[in-house]
Amino acid sequence: MPLADSYQPAPSLPSLGDAFFDVVDAARFPRHALRYRNDRAAQSVGLEQLGEGEWQQHFAELVPLPRNVARPLAMRYHGHQFRSYNPSLGDGRGFLLAQLLDRKGRLLDLGTKGSGTTPYSRGGDGRLTLKGAVRELLATEMLEALGVYTSKTLSVFETGESLVRYDEPSPTRSAVLVRLSHSHIRFGSFQRLAYLRQPDNLSILLDFTLDNYLPEVAQDAVEDRSAAFLDEVVSRSARLVATWHLAGFVHGVLNTDNMNVTGESFDYGPWRFLPHYDPLFTAAYFDHGGLYAFGRQAEAVHWNLVRLAEALLPISSQGALIPKLEAFEDRLGSALRQQFLARMGLQPRSDEDDAQLVAEAYGFLHKSELPYERLFFDWFGGDVSASRAAAGPCADLYTASSFQVFRRLLGSYEPVDPSRLEHSYFGGDAPCSMLIDEMEACWSPIAHEDSWDALDEKLLSIRAMREALALTPSAR
Structure with a gap:
């Protein structure tokens, strides 16, 4: 197995126990055609030496990496979707594939998208369209270049199936995507445990998250770890909103299940970038009331933080948590100033x-x-x-x-x-x-001629911008 010396497997999440996830099986696909490989991201976690066969084995056939998570894990979570609580969520077309330490010692996850059905597929086919994979690739590359702390698209394989989608011309092509992410612990992961009245498991998840994903907080001796955790998530979320704002980015679906406690931007659906400054601009065609419009993203994220705080109440107190929420506005203002100057x-x-x-x-x-x-x-x-x-x-x-x-x-x-x-x-x-x-100009030649030249050229343009701006995406 040609893995670099810097490959450091760190399969910590299985230690949480089966109250937090379901063991699932990966789908089997009729075809595996590599469409994108991110060697820069791979190098950060010691995967850059994988040959074509090994890359396909792990990121298309989804065979576990050595000394890592033994079987795929579909995470359980709930969430507010357009402010209505949904207790029927969870990883419906993806799972945790592996966990690794990067060169800075951060614990990162390899997660999939389009890898098959799980107990949370809710009647869906568990698949991802190739266009959806291309869109996520473009979003992550663009946002990183503009200074947003985002998940990375590690790999995209076309998988040879025909899918029917009502928001795309169908039948359409299928893909499986693997992303490198700083945790898959969502606000909704905590909401689920509060909803189920499981304070012991809330404490377990809190300690796990602090110890593994936010060790700089865990190292501080604090009386109320819940309040310290919320304080950190508030800061990271404020910075995330600020960097989206300066990137002119509209996430589109800021539900609590799409919010990562590490402050990382992830889970890309109907995203858009602003053509010009317009606070009322929306990304999702189904967001009729503009709940997640560009100018309301800070409001939406603060609302989600309040929901996270509510989920922590069984193991904390209002008196400890409310001051942390009240700090959001000042931290957002500071992050906006800082990121504006960085962009300029x-x-x-x-x-x-x-x-x-x-x-x-x-x-x-x-x-x-x-x-x-x-x-x-x-x-x-x-x-x-x-x-x-x-x-x-x-x-x-x-x-x-x-x-x-x-x-x-x-x-x-x-x-x-x-x-x-x-x-x-x-x-x-x-x-x-x-x-x-x-974005459509990148996709259209793929859809009609199987030509990837326009996408490749766009990625080169984005990388040139990233080099020129020399921004350093950070959660803090």
């Missing part, structure tokens, strides 16, 4: 100055309807990009009166690293973006 390649000044800069930027974006990504591209580094912005296609907008306050404020900021502008990415005439038409 600017050094911070003061909280007051930075907040004014952010407010003026979004005021201008709202009035001008400038393409969302354009401001960050044209003015990266601040004044050092002035001539570049003046030579670009949106130069006229930058002479408008609505831009002048922002422009004046921008002049007082120093770039973090002016040499980043030497990257070829900034020599182009447009930023890399991922609007719905661009």
Whole structure:
């Protein structure tokens, strides 16, 4: 087995016991055609030396990795879906395949999508469409490049089945995806145990999560581990919302079962990126009331945090938990300022100055309807990009009166690293973006001609942006 020395299996979740998961069997597929392999992510967990046969064996045939989780585990959880509680959830078309330590010592999970039915499939076929896999790949690559702490798409295999879906032209092609994720413990994992009135298991899950996924919190001697846990999840969730906001990303389905306690962005369904700044923009066609609109994502995440706090009440108290929830707004504001400056390649000044800069930027974006990504591209580094912005296609907008306050404020900021502008990415005439038409332009040649060239070219563009921006996604 050609595994690197850095491969460190760490199958800790089975120790929780069968009150938290179901042992399941992987589906068997008629075909295995490798469509995507993420060697950069593989290298982070010692899997980069796997040959083609071994890669297929583990990530298409779903044979367990050596010294790892012995059999696939479908996790149990509940959740609020569009604010209605659903006790019939759980991993319905995926499972935990393996757990590994990365080079930084973090415990990471390999989870599947489209790997077959489980006790929680609720009549579904347990499969993933190939288009769904391509969409998740594009979302994770784009978000990572824009500084969002996200799961990674490790592998995509086409699996040779015809699927019927009512939100896609059918029949459509099938796939199995493997993602590298910082836990699969959801807000809904705790909600389920509270709903079932299992305080002992709540404590077990809490201790497991702290010890394995949030060890920096577990190391602190605290009287109320539930409150310390919630405090950390509030901070991480606030940062997640801020990074989504600065990426112009709309998750689409911010149910409590789609929220990871590590603050990682995962579970990608009907996501979209903003064409221009619009707080009312929604991603899901079925979100008729705009509950999860772009401008309401912070509200949605805070609502979900309140539900998590309620789930912890059997092992904590309101007095300990409420102050943690009240910290969300301030932490969100701090994260927004920090991430805005990171996206602009600017050094911070003061909280007051930075907040004014952010407010003026979004005021201008709202009035001008400038393409969302354009401001960050044209003015990266601040004044050092002035001539570049003046030579670009949106130069006229930058002479408008609505831009002048922002422009004046921008002049007082120093770039973090002016040499980043030497990257070829900034020599182009447009930023890399991922609007719905661009995503469809990647998919259409695959669907009609089995041509993957457009997707490959888009991935190269995203990687160039990632290198140029040099953002470091972080949960804290």
